[in-house]
Amino acid sequence: MSLRVSVSISTIAIAVLCCAMVGLAADPPIPIGVSVAQTGPVALAGQEQVLGAQIAEEYFNKHGGVNGRPIKLIFQDGGSDEPTAINAFQNLINVAKVVGIMGPSLSQQAFAADPFAVRAKVPVIGPSNTAKGIAQIGEFVSRVSSPVAIVAPNAVKAAMEINKDLKKVAVLYAQNDAFNKSETETFQQAVKDLKLELATVQTFQTTDTDFTAQITNVLNVKPDLVIISGLQVDGANLVKQLRDLGYKGLIVGGNGVNTAAIFPICKAKCDGILIAQAYSPAYKSKINDEFKSVYKDKQKKDPPQFSAQAFTGIQVFVEALRALDKKSPIAKMELAALRVELNKQLISGTYDTPLGEISFTTGPGMGGEIVQKQAYVAQIKMDPDGTKGTFVFVK
């Protein structure tokens, strides 16, 4: 090989390498922010959300990313309180320069942190914010978590399926907690809408440990169904004491008791509680099967709702970015314009997710409110010794 040929080959090789590097530099991974509770009392749920998001990142990058360009999740701990969530949002928006944010874990945090994203015109997807008014925070705030008002009544309907003679309903709720107060309104409305008799409404505090007085009032009306809106410890204690004092009818629990953390308190007496769910591992679809199988490989159990919702949040971002990129290449867009266009695109799409088919409704001054086709109800099944329990999905 002559010197001239060698030089030519080297020159071509260097040119190709340079072009490749220029190409790489032009297409860095697309940064998507994730700010969920990695620390604090909500970290248990937050860790499941992190896992769901990581599976989504791996899955969608393996399936071509955004039309060939990978995504990169930037995690910023949102903690379990409002100031930490606000800091995390500001970091993701101003320092990490993400195209959108999935988070925070709690509705309470969303009301504090989301307005910062709205002012910066950054799209936010709430993975687990179920309180009333989340999408109304601003036009850049959407959620993939069905609001309690839509999910909760399904559990009452499931109870009516189990007990066809169900008529009298007793409702108990924690009156010192904003979420439970709003949830009980939904339940009470559902009872009226379903033409059931609301025989008594009893209140308690989340700090209460003894519910004998309320239970006496409940048992006096001989209800067929008791609906409880409380948090983990008070809700579980209430169930335990209700069963101790001889109540044998059906129990519907709200979102506050939608956790295996109630098992150590009410043990075998948790058995039979009906709770509405936004996700079922039993839902049959290609994407849910694939998500479930990756999750199971990692955790040796079925994925919980929090992981499925987090996966869905990232999926919505990825599919909206893909659709947007096809309309006008996102690589050429300024970050500010990309964020605005991405928000418009994600609200207008329909997505086949592990939660089922979802889309969004919107209105003036609001973001995307989830419309979820499928609804699920689970019933707690405890081992006879009360040490282990599972959420069994009711058909």
Place this chain on the structure above:
Amino acid sequence: MNRTFLLQQVLNGLAIGSVYAIFALGYTLIFSVLRIINFTHGAIFTIGAYATYALTGSQFGINGLLAGAALPFRLPFVLALLGGSIVAALAGVIVERLAFRPLRARGADPLLTLVSSLGVAVALVNITQYLFGAEPYSYPDPLQGLPSAVNFGTAAAPVLVRTVQVVIFGVSMVMLVLLTYLMNATRTGKALRAVAEDMTTSSLLGIDTDRLILLTFVISGFLGGVTGTLIGLSVGVAGPYFGIAFGLKGLAVIVLGGLGDIPGAVVGGLIIGLAEAFVPAQYIAYREAVPFALLFVVLLVRPQGLLGRAQVQKV
């Protein structure tokens, strides 16, 4: 109000009142000797509950330094309760050495001792959280073979009280009798009362005041451990702060009954329990206000509490 309903509410009131009474007994014992509110009582009560849980061989959860840990042996519940209460008594000794004795030796103002006990209480609760996490625990049920409730009415008109609450009521009455006997009929009790009357004089008379004060903390800690476990048996051990939640109510109970008066603590607890039980259904979530409203009224009429003696100020 029909008879069955009335009886049900009276029994509800006595059941919850006995929980308050049993908690307040440990509080009042320290006050009767040292004339100081021991804010660590709630934390010691929690430590007793956690220690019993550990001794039953149960596993700690997923948070905290000891996540997933369990003792290699499993004690029957009654032995675990005794062991847990001994651990709580030892915690009482540590508290006395750390928060009370150094200040007493320097003749510090009682207010400083109060603040010091509050500080130790917060530290103990946080150490508990660091070690065992914040999740709730409950014991293997020792009453499993028994019915979950006792019927004090008829089959047609049942008046039900949870079995565990009947047990708590029984234990609080036994504790009352034993403590009253200890204070009134034993040499130790007489020496304790002498220390309570005047520490300097009793010391001059040859009474080892430091040893007796330590003994008071041991008994109070042991009672705290028994109480923490029994209440944990009834409502679960709802995390490291669960004893603290009873603290404020316990304070109301001992002030209502008469500060430092042992039967007064029981009477105060039962009265508050009964008052709460008769709060009308529509206001039931506000029943927390009842003991304090009652306390306010009683203090206006009898500043020394229901069974307390009026303090004579030495001038």
